[in-house]
Amino acid sequence: MDLVARLRAAGCVFAEEEAELLRDADESQVARRVAGEPLEHVLGWAAFRGRRFVVAPGVFVPRHRSELLVDLAVARAFPGAVVVDLCCGTGALGAAVAGAVSSGDSKASPPASSDSSATPSIELHAVDADPAAVACARRNVPGAVYEGDLDAPLPPSLRGRVDVLLASPPYVPTAEIARMPPEAREHEPLGTLDGGPDGLALARRIAALAPGWLAPGGALLVECATHQGPDLAAAVRDYGLAATVHGDDDATTVEGRWPTH
Numbered sequence: 139m140d141l142v143a144r145l146r147a148a149g150c151v152f153a154e155e156e157a158e159l160l161r162d163a164d165e166s167q168v169a170r171r172v173a174g175e176p177l178e179h180v181l182g183w184a185a186f187r188g189r190r191f192v193v194a195p196g197v198f199v200p201r202h203r204s205e206l207l208v209d210l211a212v213a214r215a216f217p218g219a220v221v222v223d224l225c226c227g228t229g230a231l232g233a234a235v236a237g238a239v240s241s242g243d244s245k246a247s248p249p250a251s252s253d254s255s256a257t258p259s260i261e262l263h264a265v266d267a268d269p270a271a272v273a274c275a276r277r278n279v280p281g282a283v284y285e286g287d288l289d290a291p292l293p294p295s296l297r298g299r300v301d302v303l304l305a306s307p308p309y310v311p312t313a314e315i316a317r318m319p320p321e322a323r324e325h326e327p328l329g330t331l332d333g334g335p336d337g338l339a340l341a342r343r344i345a346a347l348a349p350g351w352l353a354p355g356g357a358l359l360v361e362c363a364t365h366q367g368p369d370l371a372a373a374v375r376d377y378g379l380a381a382t383v384h385g386d387d388d389a390t391t392v393e394g395r396w397p398t399h
């Protein structure tokens with residue numbers, strides 16, 4: 139059986155495209171894909187916003203829907219901005235923001251007090267709790283990568299200086315995980331998916347910690363499921379930020395803006 143037919147028989151919807159990507163793969167890689175392992179884990183990279191990022195087995199594969207969060211972050215970042223990517227996984231989101239700001243995609247202006255002349259990019263800090271994700275992020279992120287629980291490993295010197303705090307944390311409600319496609323459920327660890335009873339356990343913790351890190355006028359950007367937007371926006375308001383829900387049925391990001399004074 140040729141490769142396209144094997145992939146199609148295994149249930150791969152984009153068999154032709156995958157066969158092209160696996161053209162130089164060895165038989166063990168093809169067998170892994172046919173057995174249901176995500177294509178990105180087999181290839182060792184994931185495409186996100188037009189770039190390739192290293193991704194290892196057991197690490198969350200960045201999703202196209204997170205491009206909304208990245209676009210919002212790019213629009214709020216500026217050369218020299220301090221950007222933190224919490225729950226970074228491969229680090230693709232923060233790295234994509236850095237790449238876009240370096241190429242001049244951001245239209246945001248730095249605050250009058252900032253000296254952005256020294257650097258064309260952002261000052262990026264990324265955190266993940268999982269050592270496998272941290273190892274990938276260290277290969278993808280043009281900045282500092284820390285291992286630990288949410289903001290715990292961040293340098294205290296960043297307090298009050300973060301211009302954009304972005305996060306795509308686990309947000310699947312625990313009871314829904316059993317209904318996820320096997321590709322995610324069996325190959326992305328529970329810690330990358332499980333957001334607790336209503337999916338917002340991690341997102342609420344991030345809303346609570348954000349005021350301790352944001353610069354005046356800084357933005358918190360947290361991805362969630364569309365139906366979770368209003369609840370997460372309410373949590374963000376509870377912590378003193380001005381909340382906005384961005385997105386549509388495919389992708390949702392809640393923004394919390396810290397006052398300028």
Ligand SMILES: C[S@@+](CC[C@H](N)C(=O)[O-])C[C@H]1O[C@@H](n2cnc3c(N)ncnc32)[C@H](O)[C@@H]1O
Binds near residue numbers: 204309
């Ligand atoms: C849904 S994945 C998203 C990864 C990445 N942001 C992306 O969009 O590709 C969530 C990530 O959060 C990490 N994580 C879960 N709990 C965490 C915690 N308490 N502190 C830091 N990272 C955590 C997981 O290891 C996983 O990499």
